[in-house]
Amino acid sequence: xxxxxKIIAGQIPCYKIAETNDCLAFLxxxxxxxxxxxxxxxxxxxxxxxxPDDLLSNLIVFAKKVxxxxxxxxxxxxxxxxxxxxxxxxxxxxxxxxxxINDINxxxxxxxxxxxxxxxxxxxxxxxxxxxxxx
Numbered sequence: 001x002x003x004x005x006k007i008i009a010g011q012i013p014c015y016k017i018a019e020t021n022d023c024l025a026f027l028x029x030x031x032x033x034x035x036x037x038x039x040x041x042x043x044x045x046x047x048x049x050x051x052p053d054d055l056l057s058n059l060i061v062f063a064k065k066v067x068x069x070x071x072x073x074x075x076x077x078x079x080x081x082x083x084x085x086x087x088x089x090x091x092x093x094x095x096x097x098x099x100x101i102n103d104i105n106x107x108x109x110x111x112x113x114x115x116x117x118x119x120x121x122x123x124x125x126x127x128x129x130x131x132x133x134x135x
Contacts, residue, residue, distance in 0.1 A: 002090040005044045015122035017069075018129045022055055023062045027122050028094070030110040033103055035074035035121055037095040039063040048083050048091040063093050069129035070095055074121075080104040 006012040008024055015027035017037055028036040041059050045051050051059065067079040076097035082104055083093055096104050 002044055002088055004038075004040045004088055004090040004092065008040070008042050015118045017066055017122055017126050018062075018133075020058065020062055022058050025062070025066045025095075027118050029113070029118065031096075031113060032094075032106065032108060032110065033074075033076075033097045034111065034113070034117075035070055035076075035097045035125065037066060037070060037125070039066060039093040039095060041091055045091050046085075046089040048085055048093075051091050059091075059093065063095060065133055066125075066129060067095050069132055070097065070125050072132075073124045073128050082106075 003012065007014045007026065015029070017025040017027065019025065022042055023039060024042060025037050025039045028038050039059065039062060041051055041055055043055065048056070063081070071079050074097040076099055078098045080096040080098040080103065081093060082096065084106065085091065098104060102108070
């Protein structure tokens with residue numbers, strides 16, 4: 001069971017942004033930028049290109065909605081999208097607020113963020129998501 005499956009199962013807490021029947025979005029606790037979000041399918045599938053087409057389309061549409069809410073809360077020029085797939089054997093999409101191209105460089109040091117800051121950021125983005133799309 002991956003760390004993301006444990007988060008989905010409620011065995012490990014997360015800073016949840018939104019979820020559907022098939023997908024979950026939550027803050028990365030070692031972010032590259034404030035508001036860095038991970039979007040995962042609830043099914044434990046290692047490689048993004050092994051995700052069945054219907055679930056993959058649900059995942060990307062959900063990620064788009066999360067990114068729209070994220071961009072309205074976190075000041076940035078764009079939301080960058082990255083799929084690396086090496087660090088956790090569970091397909092996931094990174095949504096990273098960008099002001100410069102180097103903001104999506106995974107070799108940069110991660111931010112140190114307090115639990116309070118993570119909770120506030122998650123609540124703000126989640127509230128915006130609900131405002132735009134409902135619960």
